[in-house]
Amino acid sequence: MKICILGTGFAALTAIKETRKRLPNAQIQVIGPCKELIYYPSLIWMPSGLRQADDLRIDLHNFFNRQRVEFIQASVTGLSADGRSVQTDQGEFDNEGLIIASGGRFIKKLPGIEHAITPCEGIPAAQHITDRLKGMDSGTIAIGFGGNPNEPAAMRGGPMFEFLFGIDTLLRQQGRRDKFKLVFFNPASEPGKRLGDKFPEKLKVMLAKKGIESHLGHKVVGFEANKVKTEGGELDADLILFMPGMTGPAWLDNTALPKSAGGMIKADNDARVKGMDKVYVAGDAGSFEGPAWQPKQAHAADIQAKTAAHNLTVDFEAKGEKIQIKHELICIVDTLSHGMLIRRTESGTLMLPPCRLMHYAKRFFEGWYLRQYR
Ligand SMILES: Cc1cc2nc3c(=O)[nH]c(=O)nc-3n(C[C@H](O)[C@H](O)[C@H](O)COP(=O)(O)OP(=O)(O)OC[C@H]3O[C@@H](n4cnc5c(N)ncnc54)[C@H](O)[C@@H]3O)c2cc1C
Numbered sequence: 001m002k003i004c005i006l007g008t009g010f011a012a013l014t015a016i017k018e019t020r021k022r023l024p025n026a027q028i029q030v031i032g033p034c035k036e037l038i039y040y041p042s043l044i045w046m047p048s049g050l051r052q053a054d055d056l057r058i059d060l061h062n063f064f065n066r067q068r069v070e071f072i073q074a075s076v077t078g079l080s081a082d083g084r085s086v087q088t089d090q091g092e093f094d095n096e097g098l099i100i101a102s103g104g105r106f107i108k109k110l111p112g113i114e115h116a117i118t119p120c121e122g123i124p125a126a127q128h129i130t131d132r133l134k135g136m137d138s139g140t141i142a143i144g145f146g147g148n149p150n151e152p153a154a155m156r157g158g159p160m161f162e163f164l165f166g167i168d169t170l171l172r173q174q175g176r177r178d179k180f181k182l183v184f185f186n187p188a189s190e191p192g193k194r195l196g197d198k199f200p201e202k203l204k205v206m207l208a209k210k211g212i213e214s215h216l217g218h219k220v221v222g223f224e225a226n227k228v229k230t231e232g233g234e235l236d237a238d239l240i241l242f243m244p245g246m247t248g249p250a251w252l253d254n255t256a257l258p259k260s261a262g263g264m265i266k267a268d269n270d271a272r273v274k275g276m277d278k279v280y281v282a283g284d285a286g287s288f289e290g291p292a293w294q295p296k297q298a299h300a301a302d303i304q305a306k307t308a309a310h311n312l313t314v315d316f317e318a319k320g321e322k323i324q325i326k327h328e329l330i331c332i333v334d335t336l337s338h339g340m341l342i343r344r345t346e347s348g349t350l351m352l353p354p355c356r357l358m359h360y361a362k363r364f365f366e367g368w369y370l371r372q373y374r
Contacts, residue, residue, distance in 0.1 A: 011283030139238030151262020
């Protein structure tokens with residue numbers, strides 16, 4: 001049988017491992033623009049020099065050999081109505097089972113967004129932040145994130161708290177924090193609520209303790225070279241970092257795949273694309289049934305990919321039980337010196353106060369997680 005997996009990110013690699021484990025003789029074809037994984041969670045450590053660009057680019061050549069994967073270097077552009085033929089800029093590729101793991105896309109529609117650095121763009125954006133910070137002697141740094149008004153789950157705020165607290169710590173370590181004003185802006189009046197009901201209050205305390213100003217509850221309407229424009233007034237800023245809300249991949253427009261209100265691929269809670277046979281989705285590309293606090297996270301992508309690969313193999317073997325996605329949010333919000341562990345499941349939320357151990361745990365986890373792909 002021939003299984004096709006789209007992408008080489010977190011969800012795709014987990015789907016490859018799980019599929020190979022369950023179907024040792026399957027032909028696995030992977031389609032992606034390049035043979036590497038970008039380890040996004042550690043981008044937050046580039047401005048301090050704790051990580052360099054090359055540390056976060058993982059060459060997948062050996063992993064693909066070990067997993068006996070046929071890699072097609074191409075970008076997906078469309079999909080046949082039954083999902084059995086993937087259209088790419090390098091031609092069409094047939095499959096008998098498909099797992100879509102080609103990630104999401106950020107909505108870069110706000111006027112003047114080019115004046116903000118958007119960390120979702122990965123290594124080049126993190127390098128840009130690093131270079132800009134090095135070149136500044138003083139000034140105001142404004143950091144914020146937005147959402148997708150049609151799909152509350154389609155946002156990524158955690159890393160922006162990490163950039164905010166990480167830059168605060170870095171400037172203190174460099175002995176020049178007093179020369180900078182840090183401002184956190186967000187359209188929500190209680191940002192971070194998806195991390196747990198108590199998070200906004202904890203955030204307020206942390207911002208006050210670190211002397212970080214906030215501009216909350218006002219919709220962001222645009223940017224200028226040195227300005228963040230919101231419905232509640234303008235903020236002057238010498239450096240702007242902004243994570244926009246997310247939507248689904250651009251190539252979806254050329255398909256008949258079902259879309260959620262926010263433009264993601266609509267899936268059942270077993271990760272199968274609604275109404276499709278042997279077509280599954282995992283990771284940022286999907287919109288899944290379940291709790292409203294579902295995160296767009298690498299951890300969630302891994303859980304969804306395991307579910308998708310398991311259920312696809314059940315489809316093929318016509319035996320065994322299908323499983324459902326077990327929603328879980330787990331992250332360590334890092335400050336460059338401390339880390340705050342947050343875990344949210346359907347049965348409750350655990351939030352530990354920031355401590356040094358969790359900063360080192362996040363660093364350790366990176367090495368432990370990546371060793372499977374090196
Ligand atoms: C700064 C930052 C920090 C983060 N920190 C954390 C954290 O601490 N913990 C956590 O759990 N998550 C974190 N995340 C979120 C996490 O990185 C994402 O949720 C995760 O990358 C989603 O995995 P994915 O496989 O769905 O998508 P991606 O990792 O985005 O992978 C998508 C893949 O699809 C490929 N692709 C794209 N377009 C096409 C196409 N047309 N055809 C074929 N292939 C295509 C891409 O090249 C890529 O290989 C962070 C994200 C950022 C930006």
